[in-house]
Amino acid sequence: MSNVVNGDAEVSGESYTNNLTHTVSASFSISSSPVATYTSPSPGKAGSLLARTATRTSVKQLKPFATEDIKILLLENINKTGRDVLTAQGYQVEYLKSSLPEDELIEKIRDVHVIGIRSKTKLTARVLREAKNLLVVGCFCIGTNQVDTQFAAQHGVAVFNSPFSNSRSVAELVIGEIIALARQLGDRSSELHKGTWNKVSSGCWEIRGKTLGIIGYGHIGSQLSVLAEAMGMTVIFFDAVNLMAMGTAKQVPTLEALLQGSDFVTCHVPELPETHKMISSQEFGQMRTGSYLINASRGSVIDIPALIDAMRAGKVAGAALDVYPSEPGGNGDYFNNELNSWAEDLRSLKNIILTPHIGGSTEEAQSAIGVEVSEALVRYVNEGATLGAVNMPEVNLRSLTMDEPNHVRMIYIHHNVPGVLRKVNEILGDHNVDKQMTDSRGDVAYLMADISDVSGSVIKELYQSLESLSSRIVTRVLY
Numbered sequence: 001m002s003n004v005v006n007g008d009a010e011v012s013g014e015s016y017t018n019n020l021t022h023t024v025s026a027s028f029s030i031s032s033s034p035v036a037t038y039t040s041p042s043p044g045k046a047g048s049l050l051a052r053t054a055t056r057t058s059v060k061q062l063k064p065f066a067t068e069d070i071k072i073l074l075l076e077n078i079n080k081t082g083r084d085v086l087t088a089q090g091y092q093v094e095y096l097k098s099s100l101p102e103d104e105l106i107e108k109i110r111d112v113h114v115i116g117i118r119s120k121t122k123l124t125a126r127v128l129r130e131a132k133n134l135l136v137v138g139c140f141c142i143g144t145n146q147v148d149t150q151f152a153a154q155h156g157v158a159v160f161n162s163p164f165s166n167s168r169s170v171a172e173l174v175i176g177e178i179i180a181l182a183r184q185l186g187d188r189s190s191e192l193h194k195g196t197w198n199k200v201s202s203g204c205w206e207i208r209g210k211t212l213g214i215i216g217y218g219h220i221g222s223q224l225s226v227l228a229e230a231m232g233m234t235v236i237f238f239d240a241v242n243l244m245a246m247g248t249a250k251q252v253p254t255l256e257a258l259l260q261g262s263d264f265v266t267c268h269v270p271e272l273p274e275t276h277k278m279i280s281s282q283e284f285g286q287m288r289t290g291s292y293l294i295n296a297s298r299g300s301v302i303d304i305p306a307l308i309d310a311m312r313a314g315k316v317a318g319a320a321l322d323v324y325p326s327e328p329g330g331n332g333d334y335f336n337n338e339l340n341s342w343a344e345d346l347r348s349l350k351n352i353i354l355t356p357h358i359g360g361s362t363e364e365a366q367s368a369i370g371v372e373v374s375e376a377l378v379r380y381v382n383e384g385a386t387l388g389a390v391n392m393p394e395v396n397l398r399s400l401t402m403d404e405p406n407h408v409r410m411i412y413i414h415h416n417v418p419g420v421l422r423k424v425n426e427i428l429g430d431h432n433v434d435k436q437m438t439d440s441r442g443d444v445a446y447l448m449a450d451i452s453d454v455s456g457s458v459i460k461e462l463y464q465s466l467e468s469l470s471s472r473i474v475t476r477v478l479y
């Protein structure tokens with residue numbers, strides 16, 4: 001394959017960096033000239049930060065490859081804003097509305113350099129092991145529990161997410177659910193849908209003056225706290241760390257204190273071993289009789305058979321669940337006992353709101369997430385910047401400019417073992433290293449160095465020397 005970029009004829013990458021599976025793909029064409037630059041396609045409609053910065057003529061677009069050779073697989077109906085950012089770069093983007101069963105996913109992931117998912121797609125070690133060309137994963141959501149982020153890092157695959165673009169949407173959904181549960185809205189509505197008029201006030205309450213207990217006072221929990229106080233509720237919260245309370249909310253020292261003191265309990269913790277079945281029979285026993293439970297975090301946080309028992313016993317007067325231990329792969333799939341053995345018992349309860357993991361599903365959230373995550377992916381693919389990565393150290397260097405035509409950016413992802421920097425500096429030391437940054441996270445380290453006045457043959461030597469080090473996970477060359 002050969003490409004022409006800004007008039008420079010390119011030679012096959014295999015002729016000079018045999019093992020480019022560690023950069024992008026062995027089949028990519030790599031310019032023989034480090035001065036080769038890339039003319040950015042016209043910015044997409046998204047009007048994104050990236051599109052805007054690309055029009056600044058002084059910033060040099062770093063690309064070691066023909067952008068149209070970058071293959072991206074987007075699953076789970078990722079918003080058009082995100083697709084637009086990626087297609088505007090000239091990448092090949094394949095887009096599917098649902099997730100894929102594991103075997104199909106493995107077939108598809110073998111080929112791609114970037115994968116974009118939401119909460120449903122499980123990128124386990126088994127799947128990632130097959131992803132030989134994969135550079136980066138974009139989680140177009142907050143949670144990253146669906147990805148084996150540690151395995152990914154150890155194989156040089158960065159993972160990005162959107163840490164708070166859907167937080168407000170989740171908080172608003174929970175506010176709606178608090179009122180809906182207090183007024184038994186779900187039951188009244190479905191009765192009338194079936195033709196039955198059932199006007200009742202017994203067991204229906206205002207939320208003013210009631211206490212909301214928030215478990216996990218992070219982005220969503222603290223946002224919810226502000227909204228709940230504005231509606232006249234008292235807020236208490238429990239968190240693993242000490243945090244500044246919003247408004248007049250109060251942190252309580254134990255989960256038990258939270259459960260005993262709340263009329264409504266809502267969970268906003270990540271999926272972790274410590275949060276697995278955090279609310280089970282014992283915790284339901286500690287809740288006030290007639291209180292309500294909401295979970296829009298992860299399905300594993302609640303012991304659902306214990307919830308069913310607590311609701312049947314009248315201990316819990318209502319519940320709203322948005323997330324489940326097993327969730328269907330796509331719209332139209334069944335939510336039944338084959339998926340979760342207790343599904344039909346759950347569906348038969350009174351005053352229970354069951355939603356299909358829509359906490360973050362608003363136009364505003366999905367549009368913002370699409371742009372945010374796609375831009376992080378583009379920055380990583382094109383420039384190697386890891387800012388915001390959830391599994392790699394955060395490393396960035398200022399963009400190279402058009403005034404620096406003979407520069408190369410070397411990226412060396414490596415095992416964090418003693419003596420690596422000495423060896424890397426022996427390789428880079430004879431050259432003019434303008435800037436260098438290195439950082440580590442656990443047992444993976446990330447080094448980025450911009451080197452000036454280098455020829456194509458020198459780049460090849462630098463690349464091969466870094467590749468030959470035993471500490472190497474991935475070497476990338478950008479210019």
Ligand SMILES: NC(=O)C1=CN([C@@H]2O[C@H](COP(=O)(O)OP(=O)(O)OC[C@H]3O[C@@H](n4cnc5c(N)ncnc54)[C@H](O)[C@@H]3O)[C@@H](O)[C@H]2O)C=CC1
Nearest residue numbers: 142143216217218219220239240268269270296297359360
């Ligand atoms: N239903 C939906 O569509 C959505 C669900 N989520 C879920 O909500 C979760 C929370 O989201 P954010 O508020 O953005 O996360 P965050 O990371 O900002 O806050 C989580 C809080 O939980 C606390 N925490 C962690 N372990 C704890 C423990 N064992 N006990 C008590 N507190 C603990 C942390 O200290 C932190 O303050 C996400 O991890 C995700 O799984 C997020 C967005 C949408």
Ligand SMILES: O=C(O)CCC(=O)C(=O)O
Nearest residue numbers: 118119141142143360361
């Ligand atoms: O929108 C989604 O698919 C997932 C939302 C979610 O659970 C998250 O952001 O963690």
